[in-house]
Amino acid sequence: MTSIDLGDFPGWVQAGTTAVALYFAYRAARTAERLYLVERERDEERSKAVEQEQAARVVIWMEQDTEAKTDHDVDLGFMTGERGTAQRWEPLAVVRNASDLPITDVIIWFQRETVHGPDDSEFRDDAQNHPGIPPGSTYKFRADPSLLKPRSYGNADIAFKVSVYFKDAARREWIRHADGRLERTSRNPGRSHS
Structure with missing residues (x-):
C-alpha cells in the first residue's frame, strides 16, 4: 500500500x-x-x-405696511350685490440678513395669485433688484402697485408670496422660497423676468 x-x-x-x-x-x-x-x-x-451657514441666516417674510393703505372695490352685500370701497393694508416684503457677512445681487420676487373659483385663477409676479444687504440689517420692499390691483373684481381670494434670490459672501447663489425652504441654485430668477 x-x-x-x-x-x-x-x-x-x-x-x-x-x-x-x-x-x-x-x-x-x-x-x-x-x-x-x-x-x-x-x-x-x-x-x-x-x-x-451664512445663507441659512437670511430670511424673508411678508407683513402689512402700516403706513400705506389703498382703496379697493369690494362686495358689500352678499345677497344685495352692492359694491363699495374699503381700505386694505399694502403688503411689504421684509428681508433680514442676520449673518455676519453681506449678501449681494439681491432679487425680491413678489408673487400674487388671485383665485376666482376652483378652475379660475390668475398669477402675476414682479421682481425687484437690490445691490446688497449689509450684515445684521433688515430691509423692506414694496410690491409694484400694478401687482396689487386686481384685473377683475368679485369675491376673489388673493394670496401674496415673496421669495428672495441672493449671493452669499463666497458668491454662492441661493433662493429662500416663500415656504421657507433654502435652495442652492445657479438660476437667477430675475433672468427669467421681463
Missing part, C-alpha cells in the same frame, strides 16, 4: 492560522470601508452645513 503524506502538524497549524488571519484581515477591511463611508457622509454634512 502507498501512503499519502498529509504533512506534519506544524504545517497544518501554520495553514490554519494563515486562513484565520486572512478572514480577520477581510473583516477589518470591510469595517474600515464602512467607517470610511460613515465619515465621508459626516464630512459632506459638515461641509454642507458650513456652506449653508
Whole structure:
C-alpha cells in the first residue's frame, strides 16, 4: 500500500492560522470601508452645513405696511350685490440678513395669485433688484402697485408670496422660497423676468 503524506502538524497549524488571519484581515477591511463611508457622509454634512451657514441666516417674510393703505372695490352685500370701497393694508416684503457677512445681487420676487373659483385663477409676479444687504440689517420692499390691483373684481381670494434670490459672501447663489425652504441654485430668477 502507498501512503499519502498529509504533512506534519506544524504545517497544518501554520495553514490554519494563515486562513484565520486572512478572514480577520477581510473583516477589518470591510469595517474600515464602512467607517470610511460613515465619515465621508459626516464630512459632506459638515461641509454642507458650513456652506449653508451664512445663507441659512437670511430670511424673508411678508407683513402689512402700516403706513400705506389703498382703496379697493369690494362686495358689500352678499345677497344685495352692492359694491363699495374699503381700505386694505399694502403688503411689504421684509428681508433680514442676520449673518455676519453681506449678501449681494439681491432679487425680491413678489408673487400674487388671485383665485376666482376652483378652475379660475390668475398669477402675476414682479421682481425687484437690490445691490446688497449689509450684515445684521433688515430691509423692506414694496410690491409694484400694478401687482396689487386686481384685473377683475368679485369675491376673489388673493394670496401674496415673496421669495428672495441672493449671493452669499463666497458668491454662492441661493433662493429662500416663500415656504421657507433654502435652495442652492445657479438660476437667477430675475433672468427669467421681463
